[in-house]
């Protein structure tokens with residue numbers, strides 16, 4: 042599935058004295074693994090959330106596989122796009138398996154969940170946790186798991202609806218090096234083995250140079266670099282300079 046943004050502009054922010062996102066033009070092809078980078082407040086989370094219709098926009102359009110995002114198409118689009126929110130967005134008091142099962146709530150009717158989730162879904166949730174090596178933690182309270190284990194639960198929750206695109210907002214922030222690598226390996230495997238389109242917001246330029254193939258760098262709500270993950274530190278050193286045409290590097 043492809044994601045295409047044309048001339049996207051999100052709401053004006055009086056505090057920033059500019060739109061939160063503006064002049065966003067990008068196309069992400071089926072099966073790409075993309076890092077979304079930028080300093081704090083650059084607009085990374087806003088852009089990612091706009092791909093699942095969570096951000097009203099003033100101008101431009103977003104097309105997911107040629108379907109224009111609008112109130113009528115959002116539900117269908119959300120079925121194909123899994124999102125891992127910043128911080129995981131898990132219900133900490135629930136067992137891990139229930140958090141995973143929450144990911145398929147939108148595809149089930151109230152009757153189907155009246156006496157708990159169907160066995161097929163429970164089996165699938167356990168299978169996903171098993172894929173990530175944490176099946177034995179399925180019935181543990183999520184809040185008691187380590188940060189890395191919780192992030193795996195959050196990925197399993199996004200995957201249970203079998204999305205074609207996976208969006209992850211800072212899935213490695215706050216994790217130790219090993220756990221962060223494990224999370225990136227999982228995302229890389231989904232991209233490599235299943236051909237999934239993966240877009241991940243990262244803070245760590247080292248991670249961004251190791252796993253994804255393409256980087257999109259945002260600065261003050263605009264795309265300032267879109268290309269290969271080479272010399273990212275160099276791209277970042279340009280971010281605080283006044284924005285002139287010469288500073289806008291666009292290689293694709």
Ligand SMILES: Nc1ncnc2c1ncn2[C@@H]1O[C@H](COP(=O)(O)OP(=O)(O)O)[C@@H](O)[C@H]1O
Nearest residue numbers: 054057061079080081082083084085086087088
């Ligand atoms: N709903 C909102 N209303 C007003 N300002 C917002 C809203 N969402 C985000 N912003 C502002 O837009 C800017 C970009 O936010 P965000 O996308 O969260 O940045 P990032 O994820 O790159 O750190 C920030 O300055 C933030 O304060």
Ligand SMILES: [Mg+2]
Nearest residue numbers: 085086087127
């Ligand atoms: Mg953010």
